[in-house]
Amino acid sequence: MRIAAHRREALWFAFALHRLSGLALAIFLPVHFLVLGLALSDPAALDGFLKWSNHPLVGLAEGGLVFLLAVHMFGGLRLMALEFLPWSDRQKSLAAFAVAAALFAAGLFLLGLF
């Protein structure tokens, strides 16, 4: 895939990841809220849904969600550090740390399944 030259920068990738993770989370959120709302309207359906979600593939998807949440948050904190704290040139290392911390959180989550 031919990506525009300036788009191969690590920091552009950080921006894209932040935007895409935010979008994915924003789409997931109403679904998450409506499922939890089943506790009010249809508790049996909620229980059934939760039992279904114990399937390992769903667990993998949930691990992906945890990754997105963690990456969005650590990326966002990086951005705010950039904006409000004294300027430093360590932005790329911080971006890398953000992804690493996110992977770690997702890893913990997935480990919890086994």
Add this chain to the structure above:
Amino acid sequence: MQKETPLLEVAIWRGSPTGGAFTTYSVPRQDSQTVLDVVSWVQRNRAPDLAYRFACRVGMCGSCAMTVNGRPRWTCRTHVEKVANAGRLEIAPLRNLPVVRDLVADLDPFFDKWQTAEARFAPTRTRAEEPERIVPDSPERSAANAAIECINCAVCYAACDAVALNPAYLGPAALNRAWTLQNDSRDGARAERLKAVAGDGGCGNCHSQQGCAAHCPNGLNPTASIAGLKRMAARALLKGRL
């Protein structure tokens, strides 16, 4: 025995405001050749009607800025051997600006936004008064000095994805200059300027991708300047002064 001159395959965008396409030329390689040398050679030997801009050709004026292999650069300061991918070059006009013809971009929108950002000095003293004393290493002056070397070449503007995504965004150069003035104690228009740069097309549009800093030929960091404007605007808003 004559040595065969190696050739460069150069694709140059030819066109007008209504559209255009890349035309390929074979250009003889030379030692220490710059991309500006390549464009000039094409104009002199192959395409006399090729439109392009340059002036000082020594990296001081910024007139020769073009898109080279996808990145905005000063062509007089870009050595071919540093950028030619397997003997191939692709040269186009700067992104985010309307095209006049071929490699010439219309810089009017860039300079108009400079004015919209109120990025011009508003004097407060007259010749009848003593000049204002500025402490050279004060935090404000240091901040202004770090951003003051901008020569309005529009490379950062072309590199900025936020400008591409929002045509109303004032852009890194105008905001960078506004920041230097916000840090200038002699300036009398700081309150008005803050409103201009914190508004709809202002500093909130910057997503800190730092494409500007990565491409600025003078090593400036408009993202840092814009972060400074964000801080100023946030503080002013909380104090009810915005």
Add this chain to the structure above:
Amino acid sequence: MLSARLYLAQRISALVMAPLVLGHLAVTIVAVRGGLDAAEILGRTRGSLLWGGFYGLFVLAVSVHAAIGLRAIVAEHLGLRGRGLDIFTWATMAGLLLTGGRAVAAVVL
């Protein structure tokens, strides 16, 4: 000065959510051990002022934050501006507040 207000609201809601996200991540990682069970979750949250307050604040902050974040996306990638953009922003926030508030009520009441 709408854009400055939106910018500040985005940053403040993000700061509020940072500890809430960490808490939520910890809770999900612990809760998911040995499989999810409705009775197990609800046993923890039903009647709890702590969980109600925690997730209530979370819903409020995320409704503001997601609405402003999505505003930037639809403005920059779909070209939506002016009144249409404002309506979209308010509708998104309202939608998340309603469904989120209902979800908090569902597990706490």
